[in-house]
Amino acid sequence: MFEKLAYNFVIAVESITFNKLRALLTSLGIIFGVASVISMLAIGSGAQEEILGQIKLLGANNIIIQPIEKQEEGAVDEEESNLEEKQPFSPGLTVADAESIARLIPGVESVSPEVITETTALRAGLRRSTKLVGVGQAFFETAGFELAEGSYFSEEHFASSAPVAIIGQDVKTKFFTKEEAIGNRIKCGRLWLTVIGVLKERNIAAENIERLGIRNYDLDIYTPITTQFLRYENRALLTKQDIQEGESDRRRGRESDESHHQLDRLVVRVEQSEYVKPVADVVSRMLERRHYGVVDYEVIIPEVLLQQEQQTQDLFNIVLAAIASISLIVGGIGIMNIMLASVMERIREIGVRRAVGATKQDISYQFVIEAMTLSFSGGVFGILLGMAISGLIESFTGISTIVSLGSVALAFLVSVTIGLVFGILPAKRASEKNPVEALRHE
Numbered sequence: 001m002f003e004k005l006a007y008n009f010v011i012a013v014e015s016i017t018f019n020k021l022r023a024l025l026t027s028l029g030i031i032f033g034v035a036s037v038i039s040m041l042a043i044g045s046g047a048q049e050e051i052l053g054q055i056k057l058l059g060a061n062n063i064i065i066q067p068i069e070k071q072e073e074g075a076v077d078e079e080e081s082n083l084e085e086k087q088p089f090s091p092g093l094t095v096a097d098a099e100s101i102a103r104l105i106p107g108v109e110s111v112s113p114e115v116i117t118e119t120t121a122l123r124a125g126l127r128r129s130t131k132l133v134g135v136g137q138a139f140f141e142t143a144g145f146e147l148a149e150g151s152y153f154s155e156e157h158f159a160s161s162a163p164v165a166i167i168g169q170d171v172k173t174k175f176f177t178k179e180e181a182i183g184n185r186i187k188c189g190r191l192w193l194t195v196i197g198v199l200k201e202r203n204i205a206a207e208n209i210e211r212l213g214i215r216n217y218d219l220d221i222y223t224p225i226t227t228q229f230l231r232y233e234n235r236a237l238l239t240k241q242d243i244q245e246g247e248s249d250r251r252r253g254r255e256s257d258e259s260h261h262q263l264d265r266l267v268v269r270v271e272q273s274e275y276v277k278p279v280a281d282v283v284s285r286m287l288e289r290r291h292y293g294v295v296d297y298e299v300i301i302p303e304v305l306l307q308q309e310q311q312t313q314d315l316f317n318i319v320l321a322a323i324a325s326i327s328l329i330v331g332g333i334g335i336m337n338i339m340l341a342s343v344m345e346r347i348r349e350i351g352v353r354r355a356v357g358a359t360k361q362d363i364s365y366q367f368v369i370e371a372m373t374l375s376f377s378g379g380v381f382g383i384l385l386g387m388a389i390s391g392l393i394e395s396f397t398g399i400s401t402i403v404s405l406g407s408v409a410l411a412f413l414v415s416v417t418i419g420l421v422f423g424i425l426p427a428k429r430a431s432e433k434n435p436v437e438a439l440r441h442e
Helices: 002-018 020-058 078-082 095-104 139-143 155-160 169-175 206-212 225-232 240-251 273-290 302-345 347-355 360-397 405-431 435-440
Strands: 062-067 108-123 126-135 147-150 164-167 185-188 191-199 220-224 265-270 297-300
Touching: 002 020, 002 360, 020 302, 020 360, 020 405, 062 273, 095 108, 095 265, 095 273, 108 139, 108 169, 108 225, 126 169, 126 225, 139 265, 155 225, 164 185, 169 191, 185 220, 220 225, 265 273, 273 297, 273 302, 302 347, 302 360, 302 405, 347 360, 360 405
Parallel strands: 126 220, 164 191
Antiparallel strands: 062 265, 062 297, 108 126, 108 185, 108 265, 147 191, 164 220, 185 191
16 A cells, blocks of 8 residues: 555656646645745734733733722712812822732732832933832832842831832943942932842833833832832822912812822732632722722723733734635645646546556546645745745834744645645546546547
8 A cells, every 4th residue: 555655656746847837836826825824823923922921011910000080970060069078088099008908808919009200310410301119018029020130128128218229221221331330329309319229121112011001111210119208209198388289279270280199000919810800809899998989090900901902813813814724725726726637638648557557546646646745845835935924024024923833733734635635626537537538538
């Protein structure tokens, strides 16, 4: 059996090499079909990897709570607008909220509060606008930061509200080009902070920063949240000046620019990913009670948002793969068309082979192997072309592409299968030729 297949394979290869140009043109459909499938799957795999990277940026087990303007709706009459004392008061997002979530809700691993202040960094005659971020002890672990050098904040730093800072990589590049950052000071706003650590570069793409609503962390300066409250500003404490400015704004009929929220962000890390949604529901109900029914916050589950984005991307990938697969089918039809024409051209050859002892099965094997060889060679060249196209797409468009072994194997298997399926009909036609009529055919 093996010898018979090998013999028919040799004859099939000889027939293909006899007319190389026709064989190449016949394989073009398979070549471009396989290349299209591989490049489309590479784009899909790259997008999948990017989504996983976004999950790492936001944290798969994280729940993000952000303050927003108070949401109100409905008609307002004049009498209701004058009864300000009837409006519920909300203290805003506070450290007390963070402490309650950490203490009372089961399944919460850590709670990381953040206070963000727009300020200016100064050092050695250089100036740059930046963000001073007051953070809790769990911030760096929750956000997935790693140190390039130095150390994290200690409990003593938080207890004493120490004037210390951890800086992003871009801040170091700007202000500490000729000397070590660790141990030196940088002025943030009106105070000098001693640098005790430098974070590793994050390299977050600009589109991810905009899409995910995150900051460019490499540009930030971090300090203990207690330092932020004591040495800069604690929005939960009202001064006489704050009251006077608020009264002045009210008389002029305008809203105060100052936020009533003590915190600008609160990240809750859940122990296990399956508990993220239930914990988020409990957090929402707790905050609703603590804020007296005022909706001045939003609870964001990054995993849910990214799952929705992933579903959309998967659907898009399926559509792209389906479109690319059409060219494979067209290539298969082209192989069948050429093979049918080849059968008509080689009727006398079929008759000679039958006359010297070849069976119907031998003739069938010859033409099926010939069709599969064409699709096989087309698949190989298509894989190489697809990998080249994927590289060009990534180089010229910036779209991430990943050619996986699975996509290569799938495209190759489909191409060979198409050769088999579309080669059956021509093989059947060839094997059914009458030997006597075939020998007399001119």
